[in-house]
Amino acid sequence: MQADGSNPENPFRLLVCDADALIQVICADQIELLKKLEKVYGIRAIITEAVEDEITNPAHRRASLVGAPFQKAINSDVLTVLSRRTIGMFTTNDPHSIYDSIELRGQEYSRIVQRGEAYTHAAAVVLRAAAMSNDASAVRALDRSNVQYGAPVVRTYPFEFRTICAEYFLWHVRRPISMHLRGHFDEGSNFSFSDAFLVPATPG
Amino acid sequence: MMNSLLEDAGLSPEVCASLLGVNPKNFALWASGERELPGFIAPELASVLGVSKDDLMANRAVNAPAIWYKFRSEQTIAADRELVVLIRRLGFFIRQLNSITGQSGNKWKIAFSVIRQGIEEYKRSAPNVQGGMAASLFRDFVNIGFSRDVLNERISGPGDIIRGVLRSLGVLIIEMPIPESQMDGCSFYVGDGGEETPCLFINTYRQRWFRRNYVLAHELAHAIFDIDDEAALIDYRKDSGQTSLREARADAFARNCFASAKILQVEASKLGLEWNHLSPPDLAQLVAHCQVELNTILRTAEIEKLITPDPGLSYGNHSLRKELRALSERALTAHEYFERYPGNQQWTGVHRETTIPSRKLRLPIPYITSVLAAVNSGRISEGRAAEMLMMDRDTFIDRFGHLLEDIAA
Numbered sequence: 236m237q238a239d240g241s242n243p244e245n246p247f248r249l250l251v252c253d254a255d256a257l258i259q260v261i262c263a264d265q266i267e268l269l270k271k272l273e274k275v276y277g278i279r280a281i282i283t284e285a286v287e288d289e290i291t292n293p294a295h296r297r298a299s300l301v302g303a304p305f306q307k308a309i310n311s312d313v314l315t316v317l318s319r320r321t322i323g324m325f326t327t328n329d330p331h332s333i334y335d336s337i338e339l340r341g342q343e344y345s346r347i348v349q350r351g352e353a354y355t356h357a358a359a360v361v362l363r364a365a366a367m368s369n370d371a372s373a374v375r376a377l378d379r380s381n382v383q384y385g386a387p388v389v390r391t392y393p394f395e396f397r398t399i400c401a402e403y404f405l406w407h408v409r410r411p412i413s414m415h416l417r418g419h420f421d422e423g424s425n426f427s428f429s430d431a432f433l434v435p436a437t438p439g
Numbered sequence: 440m441m442n443s444l445l446e447d448a449g450l451s452p453e454v455c456a457s458l459l460g461v462n463p464k465n466f467a468l469w470a471s472g473e474r475e476l477p478g479f480i481a482p483e484l485a486s487v488l489g490v491s492k493d494d495l496m497a498n499r500a501v502n503a504p505a506i507w508y509k510f511r512s513e514q515t516i517a518a519d520r521e522l523v524v525l526i527r528r529l530g531f532f533i534r535q536l537n538s539i540t541g542q543s544g545n546k547w548k549i550a551f552s553v554i555r556q557g558i559e560e561y562k563r564s565a566p567n568v569q570g571g572m573a574a575s576l577f578r579d580f581v582n583i584g585f586s587r588d589v590l591n592e593r594i595s596g597p598g599d600i601i602r603g604v605l606r607s608l609g610v611l612i613i614e615m616p617i618p619e620s621q622m623d624g625c626s627f628y629v630g631d632g633g634e635e636t637p638c639l640f641i642n643t644y645r646q647r648w649f650r651r652n653y654v655l656a657h658e659l660a661h662a663i664f665d666i667d668d669e670a671a672l673i674d675y676r677k678d679s680g681q682t683s684l685r686e687a688r689a690d691a692f693a694r695n696c697f698a699s700a701k702i703l704q705v706e707a708s709k710l711g712l713e714w715n716h717l718s719p720p721d722l723a724q725l726v727a728h729c730q731v732e733l734n735t736i737l738r739t740a741e742i743e744k745l746i747t748p749d750p751g752l753s754y755g756n757h758s759l760r761k762e763l764r765a766l767s768e769r770a771l772t773a774h775e776y777f778e779r780y781p782g783n784q785q786w787t788g789v790h791r792e793t794t795i796p797s798r799k800l801r802l803p804i805p806y807i808t809s810v811l812a813a814v815n816s817g818r819i820s821e822g823r824a825a826e827m828l829m830m831d832r833d834t835f836i837d838r839f840g841h842l843l844e845d846i847a848a
Contacts, residue, residue, distance in 0.1 A: 267598040283479070283480035284477040284479060284676070285477070288479075288480075292460070292462040292465070293460060293463070294796055318477070338478035339478075341479060342482060345479065345540065345823075346539055346819075347820065348819070349825070350479045350480075352822055353479070356477055371821060372814075372820040372822065373823075375817055376817055376819055380818070385548065
């Protein structure tokens with residue numbers, strides 16, 4: 236583990252999903268995309284406990300909208316909730332240290348961004364994974380605070396584009412993650428958040 | 440075990456989960472120890488309950504802090520305890536906001552210490568002497584003068600000035616109606632780990648501004664002198680009839696904050712009033728200038744022998760509603776006020792309420808503006824702002840979206 240608590244080289248290809256982006260995928264009935272992402276490209280979708288709590292909280296309208304398909308995705312192992320129990324599946328390092336690093340970083344980030352976002356980016360940084368999030372405001376706030384966030388940050392699309400975007404989504408998710416893992420993802424890539432990606436020009 | 444801690448605190452796990460904005464099913468599993476308490480909620484929960492985060496996460500047996508026993512007295516109800524949970528959650532957010540914006544929330548310590556030291560030599564004196572001295576020191580400290588033209592400055596006057604000063608010192612003031620509660624007001628600490636902040640709560644249900652000012656100062660006295668020993672001081676609408684040293688001192692403090700003998704003499708002289716020949720318009724002028732209800736003014740006037748008991752009794756029978764409404768906007772109902780100033784609609788009580796289903800909290804305007812400023816300066820995200828205001832994001836955008844700057848570029 237590195238001094239900043241992150242995995243030096245994580246052989247696992249992970250996509251840490253935030254609530255709003257995941258809900259878009261579920262509402263568009265595109266959970267298959269996450270399956271395909273793992274099957275074809277070996278990229279596994281995971282969520283943090285904060286996101287799981289957010290999505291399943293009956294106080295939020297979204298729980299009634301996506302509760303059943305979300306639970307199905309968990310039960311059928313398309314999505315995994317990252318916890319102290321499951322962390323060992325996604326790292327070759329000491330799982331407890333990695334989990335503690337996520338917790339520590341998550342608590343720091345949650346002063347700046349919402350709980351779900353905070354732990355999504357914290358997990359993405361520590362596990363050297365991509366993050367899937369639609370919250371540009373969160374990325375800006377983390378950026379302004381000079382803290383690292385998920386790299387790259389992948390954004391989902393509005394529902395109306397779902398039919399044409401399925402393959403496009405896969406390509407777009409896979410490409411920056413692969414480039415990042417190969418070390419080819421640099422500032423010159425010139426992606427923008429509005430185009431679905433954010434340049435991972437993170438400090439530290 | 441968290442379950443027994445909650446039981447001691449008189450809090451149901453379901454309601455607690457709702458107030459903290461987490462899934463009740465998950466909360467029940469954390470509370471029973473069936474699932475490890477995750478880090479995303481542990482610091483906030485620890486701060487709300489007043490226990491250490493490590494104890495909570497390790498599921499160690501801990502006693503509920505004294506504040507919860509105070510709020511389990513016969514006269515308190517579940518609504519009171521739920522209110523305390525929300526206020527302490529707000530205290531947690533305020534501390535985080537201060538740490539992000541670099542503001543100090545601890546200036547109150549100096550002010551309180553100055554006042555405590557100032558009355559040290561009067562410790563053996565009667566409580567009304569202690570309260571009077573403390574009020575005088577407080578007025579000097581916050582520099583409330585007598586010469587302000589209260590009626591011509593829309594938001595100035597002792598009540599506004601005291602609130603402004605207390606907030607700038609880091610004291611949390613919550614004013615909202617809780618119809619079902621017997622509480623008139625209370626004071627307790629929010630925050631933890633040496634970073635505590637006093638909170639003054641005023642139940643505004645059927646309370647006029649002039650009465651609220653008195654309750655505010657009364658609770659302030661408790662915060663200065665008593666909450667270190669008592670954890671929480673609660674005042675009820677129905678007077679128990681027993682007067683303790685603490686209550687007598689707080690009463691004298693509140694009275695002298697707004698209507699000390701000196702204040703009354705100066706105001707009466709400015710207004711050209713004769714104490715034994717006061718008409719209803721004269722009394723309304725005094726109330727409007729001192730910003731405290733008539734019976735508080737009359738009590739001081741009688742104690743200080745400015746009036747004889749007989750006129751005091753007859754003065755007390757006057758209804759000043761009509762005269763006061765003509766003199767002070769503070770006598771208007773909220774509806775009348777916002778009708779007169781429609782531009783201020785975004786700050787109505789309803790707009791400042793959290794959207795937590797089980798219980799709402801009316802947030803202080805300065806806190807909301809600080810959160811919005813933090814979003815506009817890019818220090819926190821919109822999602823975090825909604826979380827800090829305990830509102831769902833759609834409501835947050837509906838209510839305050841027009842006040843957010845477009846900082847996407």
